[in-house]
Amino acid sequence: MTFAKILGRVAIAGALWSLACSGCSAPPSDGRYAQTSLPDAVTFSPVATLLVVRCGSLECHGTVARNLRLYGSAGLRWSPTDRPLVPACDTSAEVAQDYESVLGLEPEALSAVVASHASSPDALTMVRKARGVEAHKGGQIWTAGDESDTCLVSWLAGAANANACASGLAAVLPGGSSNPLVRCVSQP
């Protein structure tokens, strides 16, 4: 074996060792981030219902394995005694859990988007994935500017547009506006 080959192997071993070490390192203790701007919790309920219906079915984000974990009537229930669609509307505990799920995805980016009143909502991965401009296993869910997108972006901008949320739900659910889940939003 030549000296050059030995040198090459040492370099590879060193690179692998560095990679292994960096993978085990913990973030610095002062690296915590406190969110400076939180989206509105009061008007989040219709947004939560929309997210659960469009994203949180039992085979998608309505499973505990997903990092955006969603609870609600149309999918995974929070209470062990509840069943999908029984009770028909999302519970306050589920809405609270969904709020925490969304907050925890990208805290820094979310704070920036909320502080700017959603001037650039596509800074958020969840917005880009739903719009289909970033790779998403579930594909494109809605289009920028349609009712569902407006529901989410309006919430990020300050207060959710409940009518847009209801329209977004009615556009996709069987029975349209007569669907029980739409009635949960339009007649809370």
Add this chain to the structure above:
Amino acid sequence: MSPTTFTAAHVAELVALAALASVAACDPVRADAINALGPEAPGVRRGPLHRPGQPCLYCHDGALGDPQRFTIAGTVFETPSATFAAAGVVVSLVDAKGSAIDLRTNAAGNFYTTPGQYDPTFPIQATIQAGSQVVRMQTLIEGNGTVEPNGACATCHFDPAGPSSPGHVSMALDDGGTPP
């Protein structure tokens, strides 16, 4: 490449690639899920009447050596609390592009469709009908599962019913009412 240059090293490379391909094709998650289903029920042969209520597409996925691929498949039972088959139920499916199909459950309550019959674009809306009784699924079938492909109703509709499952698909509630 001419035959005269085909050396033992090339053969070894091909063997290694074949071994890699076979390992890649082996999905332990799917294998565990299939093993958990257990054996065939006594007296029931493999065919249209077997394994009612189980997630058909675990096996009917079109993989090499597996049975025929289904795009959508499931079972309809009479009520939530019992597993009596609901035969002759019409299962109506409409996909995201408006493509529709009506299927009919067999004596085991099973229904299924192949890619040649119906290759839908998810999400799908589903309705089941027996006589004048109509049950409309209130949510959409998105087709994304931990074990894919996922046009199998039983992937979500499994027993017992709980926070993560509505229970098996049924035509009526135990009191005769219509499921939500």
